Amino acid sequence: MKKTIKAGIATLALLLGVTIGTKAQTKETKGSDRPALLLSAGPEAGIPLGNFGDFYKWSLGGSVQGDLAIFQKTLYVNLNAGFTNVFADDLPGVDDVQWIPVKAGLKYYPFKSNNLYVQGQAGVNFITSGPSGYKTAAFTYSPQIGYLIPLGKGNFLDAGVKFDGNTKFIDGGEAANVIGIRVAYAFGL
8 A cells, every 4th residue: 555655646746747847738827816715625645754654554634725815826824624544554552543633834836827836834633543642632744845736717626745744642752754645626715
């Protein structure tokens, strides 16, 4: 399954590169065509890193996000909430970990005529289940790079590659980090 997720992440990265590097024959969406309020929902998948990856195979979840333009439709403030399950490796005493991330952050489109963005978020992961001794909450931060692909009539596909960094889930433990993808259907209001 890890190989499938790695292949998916590589495919998404390649797709982002091709999308950004080529020009479609249809009318290109300019930054000013981005809505001032954008809502999105979609799945997320990832691969645990470091020591966390020694005990867990992969993660799967979903999230909803709202983006509100605060400066010329190039800088947005956003709120994100979701659910993630991190699947444990087949080791005795290691259970799946589930958490509910609640984050706020900023999304920036550096090129006015392009839908490439960088995003940074920070917040709290509320740990709902996991091995005994896990804390009930942990600080989380999530940098992301992505692209907003126009689908027409104010609808978009929001595809991004992200890193989820988490503080220690147990005293004396190490950080629980995940690299992953988010692909969401987005629409403007």
